[in-house]
Every structure is written in C-alpha cells, then in structure tokens.
Amino acid sequence: MVGIPRRRLLALAMAGALPAAPRIDDPFTLGVASGDPLPDGVLLWTRLAPRPLEPSGGLPPVRYPVQWQVAEDSRFTRVVRDGTYTATPEYGHSVHVDVRGLRPDREYHYRFRCRGHVSPPGRTRTAPARTASPAALRFAIASCQAYGDGYYDAWRHLATEDLDVVLFLGDYIYEGAITSVGGDRMDSSLRLPDTFELETDTLDLYRMRYALYRTDPDLQAAHAAFPWVLTWDDHEVQDNYADGASRSTAVAARDFLVRRANAYRAYWENQPLRRPRQPAGPDMSLYRRFRFGDLAHAFVLDTRQHRSDQACGDNLRAGCDARDDPRRTLLGAEQRDWLLGRMQRSPARWNVLAQQVMMAECRYGGAAGRLDMDKWDGYAADRARILELAARMPGTVVVSGDIHYNYAADLRPRADAPVVAVELVGTSISSGGDGSDSTPQLDLQLRYNPHLRLANAQRGYVRCELGRDSMRADFRVMSHVTRRGGTIATRASFVSDRVRPGLVTA
Numbered sequence: 001m002v003g004i005p006r007r008r009l010l011a012l013a014m015a016g017a018l019p020a021a022p023r024i025d026d027p028f029t030l031g032v033a034s035g036d037p038l039p040d041g042v043l044l045w046t047r048l049a050p051r052p053l054e055p056s057g058g059l060p061p062v063r064y065p066v067q068w069q070v071a072e073d074s075r076f077t078r079v080v081r082d083g084t085y086t087a088t089p090e091y092g093h094s095v096h097v098d099v100r101g102l103r104p105d106r107e108y109h110y111r112f113r114c115r116g117h118v119s120p121p122g123r124t125r126t127a128p129a130r131t132a133s134p135a136a137l138r139f140a141i142a143s144c145q146a147y148g149d150g151y152y153d154a155w156r157h158l159a160t161e162d163l164d165v166v167l168f169l170g171d172y173i174y175e176g177a178i179t180s181v182g183g184d185r186m187d188s189s190l191r192l193p194d195t196f197e198l199e200t201d202t203l204d205l206y207r208m209r210y211a212l213y214r215t216d217p218d219l220q221a222a223h224a225a226f227p228w229v230l231t232w233d234d235h236e237v238q239d240n241y242a243d244g245a246s247r248s249t250a251v252a253a254r255d256f257l258v259r260r261a262n263a264y265r266a267y268w269e270n271q272p273l274r275r276p277r278q279p280a281g282p283d284m285s286l287y288r289r290f291r292f293g294d295l296a297h298a299f300v301l302d303t304r305q306h307r308s309d310q311a312c313g314d315n316l317r318a319g320c321d322a323r324d325d326p327r328r329t330l331l332g333a334e335q336r337d338w339l340l341g342r343m344q345r346s347p348a349r350w351n352v353l354a355q356q357v358m359m360a361e362c363r364y365g366g367a368a369g370r371l372d373m374d375k376w377d378g379y380a381a382d383r384a385r386i387l388e389l390a391a392r393m394p395g396t397v398v399v400s401g402d403i404h405y406n407y408a409a410d411l412r413p414r415a416d417a418p419v420v421a422v423e424l425v426g427t428s429i430s431s432g433g434d435g436s437d438s439t440p441q442l443d444l445q446l447r448y449n450p451h452l453r454l455a456n457a458q459r460g461y462v463r464c465e466l467g468r469d470s471m472r473a474d475f476r477v478m479s480h481v482t483r484r485g486g487t488i489a490t491r492a493s494f495v496s497d498r499v500r501p502g503l504v505t506a
C-alpha cells in the first residue's frame, strides 16, 4: 500500500476494490468506563475483547482503529468531541482516550465504534472549575469485589444513586483460584476455562481475570453511570504484599517483581487511567490529586507499592515495638512528603484521603490487645504525622476499604487529644459473602475501641456528601449477595462538622 495516497485508498475502499477488513464479533463485551475527571476533561476507557475469557480477548495481534464520540445528550445529537484511537495488542487492545476541551461540572455521554459494532453508551461528569464554589460533592466509596464470593447487585444499586464520582479503594480483582462455576456464585450458565483455577501470575492470566470481572453486567452499569477514581490494594497483585516483598518468603524479590510488573500492566490496561500512569516495568505511579473547586481536594494514595514490609508479620500482633519505628513507612518518603506538602497548602474546605487500609486504631481486645500489622496500626509514625497536620487543617476525611467491614471512626493523633478528623471504612461489594450485621469479634471491637461509632459485616458501599460546612455518610448494606436480587438499605447515617469534627448519628 506504500505510495498510495490516503484519499485514493479511501476511494478504492468505498468502491469495494480493496479487501474489506475481516469481520469480528462484538468487541465491546467488557463495557465502557470513564475516570479521573478534570474541569476540562475525562479519561474514556474500553477494551476490545470479542471472546473475553481467551488470552488477547480472542483478537489477532493487529491494531484496530476505534472511533469515539462525546455528546451533551444521551441520544448523541449534540456531539462535542470525537476522534479515532488505535488499540494495539501490546496493551491488550485497550482504549484510553484523554478527552479535553469539555466544560466544567457538566454531564456528558460517550460511546465507541469498531468494525461496525457500537459500544453501550456511558455517562460521565467533569469536575467543577478550579475557581468554582460548589455547594456539595456527592460520591460513593467501594472496594473488594471478589467475583467468586457473590453477585454484584450492590453495583446495580449504586448505579441508580445521584453521584458526581465513585472512589474505588482497592481489590478490584482477587488473584486466587475461581472454580468453573464462579465460586459461590454457583452460576450454572457459567463454564470458566481451567486457567481460572490458577493463581494469577502471567500477564495473560491477569488480563483474563480483569476480563471475567468486567463481563459482569452490574459492574458494567456502575462504570457506565459515573466517572471512577481508582486506587489498588494488595489483591490486584498478591495478598498482603509490601513493595517488592512477596507474601511468600520462598519467592526471590526479582521473581516477585516480574509478577508485579504483569499485574500493574494489566491494571493500567483495564482501568480508566491516563498515559502518565502507565507502568514502567514493575513501577507504576498511582498516587494523585483531584480538585473539586474550592470545596474538596481528593488525595488518592497508594499504600502498597512504597511501604516498608509489615512489622512482626502480616497479621494481628500485640507488643510489637517495631510498629512505632519512625524509619518504617506506609506511604514511602516521596509520597508522604507530597501528601503533607499538598495538604498543608490546600485551600479546599475538605481534604479527602482516598486510600486502602484502616487508619483508626483498632484493638482486638483490651489495652494490651492485638493490632493488625497490615494497616496504619503497623505504621504508627506515618499516621501520627498525618493526624498532627490534620489537627491544624479543618475538614480532613479519610476513606478506606480492605477489610470487608463497615466502620465509622473518629481520628485523634493521640488517645488524649481531641478528634481532628473522621474515617469512613467501607465494606466490600462481594468479598466475604453475605455477612451479617454484627459478629462477636465486632462487638468486642466496639467495646475496646470507643472511637468506633459503627462496626458492621454486611456487603455494600458508603454514600457521602460533602457540603460547605458539614458532611454526611450513609452506610448502604445488602440483604445478601450469594444469590441474585439482593436489596439495599441504609444501615446507619452520620454527620460531622467541618470545623469541629466528630461523627454524630444522623
């Protein structure tokens, strides 16, 4: 074809003189998504996969042009931006369109087209202008969606909420085996390939795992309804990993970093993240900040990639002095300095720390009770620096995931200090199965940790609204998740004043 002008090629193709591109089945089986909203733009995502549970999504290793459109209306009569993106096999035929030139604080609709197929439409929203003074920011926090532990009806309910953005706080996939009927879903219509019984390790296995999760229609509905801002936790790579340290001491660091590189690459390919977030080998810069006018700054943190190895083992420990060692860090020095610096200079009324693991102290038992070394309790020096800053910065809100429980907590830099911030720990979407309102262990935690205002072990998400002077959080819980059709209800609601923080039952 070299030497034939583009216009002439097009004319030949129109006249049927060139072989038509081979037909493919519908490549939009994984749905669409948008994320990382800015005042003038948003990142649009999809991934071509006509046969999603096969390596490479069932596509040959060639490039595919994908057309995209952004419109002001859901019928796409007022298209304001469009273009073509080339999906390449190197990145799993993923599509990451960084749309700019949009208006702030507006709803938009988007869709893709490839080889005669049109994707389902998505809806998204840009952030308010930097100089705007929004009356409110509505968001939900969600995390932990083990496919084999239950259905995603919580996502279906979330998709009907009135939100500006979804904050996803980690464990988008789980790396362990899933049986051919989808684990506890026991879905007789499902027949997963045997490769799903392998723990993810290679790039292909991670890619197929994301593909399985993203074929779920309820998850697709939640992505199509709002822009998401995502961070990861451990299971996107391996349970309880820390920086370059595998959970298993038998794995050499260099081997684990190969696995981490595969996992990070598949993560970027499968999420609505911009090009600067693309990993370089086993490293991927994920922490970042979002601004919602003068109302809120959201600091999205990564407490996995840069942390010191857990002190005294990964789990519950009493009397572990190493947890106070100021040389140990959960954020890594670079991210911690970035966070403290940006927070200190933040002009916003609220500063939201969107991150993975519970920050509030949580004793399992009385004064000498055990603490969880995988959480901020295992990294007390980093926590103290943040909470000491929060004491001088009204409007600090920490949102967390990881443990598959709902908690509402008041945060203090020291036990005898006043409350300086509040924390909302959101339960899982499905991980852990149906759960229950309380457990004997949670009852004990409430008794020994008076700063905890709620402990609950059902599935769901937390809906939050930041106003100019106060915030509100509604803990939304599911009746069940191991069978389809679970219903949702508000288990508890809290408000907190911006200047005098402290959770009060609403």
Ligand SMILES: [Fe+2]
Residues within 6 Å of the ligand: 144, 145, 170, 171, 235, 402, 403, 404, 428, 431
């Ligand atoms: Fe989890």
